[in-house]
Amino acid sequence: MEAAARLAMRTRPASSPNPGVAGILVRDGVVLARGWTQDGGRPHAEAHLFENFKGDAKGATLYVTLEPCAHESPRGPACADVIADAGTARPARIVIGQQDPDPRTAGKGIARLKHAGIAAEILGDAASATSLAGYLTKAAFGRPYVTLKLAVSLDGCIALADGSSQWITGDTARAHVHAQRARNDAILVGGGTWRADKPRLDVRLPGLEDRSPKRILLTRGVAPDGVTVINRPEQIGDLDAVHYLYVEGGGGAAASFLREDLIDELHIYRAPIIIGEGMRGIGDIGLTDLGSAHGRWHLTQRRQLGSDEFTAYLRTRN
Numbered sequence: 001m002e003a004a005a006r007l008a009m010r011t012r013p014a015s016s017p018n019p020g021v022a023g024i025l026v027r028d029g030v031v032l033a034r035g036w037t038q039d040g041g042r043p044h045a046e047a048h049l050f051e052n053f054k055g056d057a058k059g060a061t062l063y064v065t066l067e068p069c070a071h072e073s074p075r076g077p078a079c080a081d082v083i084a085d086a087g088t089a090r091p092a093r094i095v096i097g098q099q100d101p102d103p104r105t106a107g108k109g110i111a112r113l114k115h116a117g118i119a120a121e122i123l124g125d126a127a128s129a130t131s132l133a134g135y136l137t138k139a140a141f142g143r144p145y146v147t148l149k150l151a152v153s154l155d156g157c158i159a160l161a162d163g164s165s166q167w168i169t170g171d172t173a174r175a176h177v178h179a180q181r182a183r184n185d186a187i188l189v190g191g192g193t194w195r196a197d198k199p200r201l202d203v204r205l206p207g208l209e210d211r212s213p214k215r216i217l218l219t220r221g222v223a224p225d226g227v228t229v230i231n232r233p234e235q236i237g238d239l240d241a242v243h244y245l246y247v248e249g250g251g252g253a254a255a256s257f258l259r260e261d262l263i264d265e266l267h268i269y270r271a272p273i274i275i276g277e278g279m280r281g282i283g284d285i286g287l288t289d290l291g292s293a294h295g296r297w298h299l300t301q302r303r304q305l306g307s308d309e310f311t312a313y314l315r316t317r318n
Contacts, residue, residue, distance in 0.1 A: 001097050004063045005127035007036055013185045014039040017241040019135035021045040023064035025057060025091060032060055046079040050086050062091040065128040067100040070108035080109045084116035093119040097128025101139035134243030143237040144245040147265040148254055150281045157278030163196050172306035173269045178203050182211035184246035190253030191219030218253050233260045255283035266313040
């Protein structure tokens with residue numbers, strides 16, 4: 001299932017508006033076939049897998065990150081039926097990472113598979129949940145999965161006192177940021193950052209230029225050409241076909257999202273410099289009790305990017 005979850009990550013965000021799903025067909029420790037959601041959301045992972053595998057799957061197990069859909073669509077058949085009707089390619093068993101929260105499928109997909117004589121179970125594992133974070137967050141909270149990115153000095157500044165911020169981090173860290181942009185449906189900055197830096201908010205990595213996300217501006221001003229404006233962080237739930245949102249700043253925008261508890265993941269790029277009297281990375285988040293600040297974040301990743309350190313933290317939600 002962890003291998004299927006890693007495979008599913010390649011679909012992000014190209015599978016939008018559908019969730020990025022992947023499946024691996026295995027027998028006796030040998031991978032017979034793989035499939036993942038294609039660009040634009042179709043074919044689904046299971047349909048993609050069985051389009052490319054017509055062999056004998058007797059005794060095989062299919063590992064798939066999300067419950068196979070049980071509803072017909074003008075864009076393609078129900079995946080539960082694709083599996084059940086796969087003939088000699090039909091697996092004997094299916095292991096599902098997450099139940100689909102879509103009421104059109106929830107529980108119906110696995111029931112249909114069992115009715116067809118296929119042994120089926122749902123794991124509810126962490127790896128598949130991580131690969132489906134945007135889809136599951138949208139279903140649970142009615143909003144995208146939000147990552148806040150901060151590039152700061154050792155003393156927590158994002159710019160000099162006059163607003164100069166290019167560049168806090170080095171080339172390797174900035175390339176990593178562009179790779180993260182390519183994994184998100186939309187990218188957001190505050191009005192102050194937009195006016196001060198005139199950011200392009202695109203992806204400038206060779207071969208990934210077409211993965212530039214939608215541009216969102218948090219402001220009460222007028223929307224510039226090609227940019228969507230929202231007035232309050234809570235309005236991210238109204239963004240069309242956005243499962244993953246990347247918030248890049250500045251300090252006011254970061255604070256407003258943290259204040260509303262809308263950040264699911266923190267990406268911090270820390271440069272080995274000290275600025276002193278500069279602009280802080282995060283403004284007032286309304287914290288009045290230091291005790292309530294503890295236990296909210298847990299470290300999931302740490303790596304060196306050139307001279308800069310990258311750390312990732314997940315919001316701990318009960």
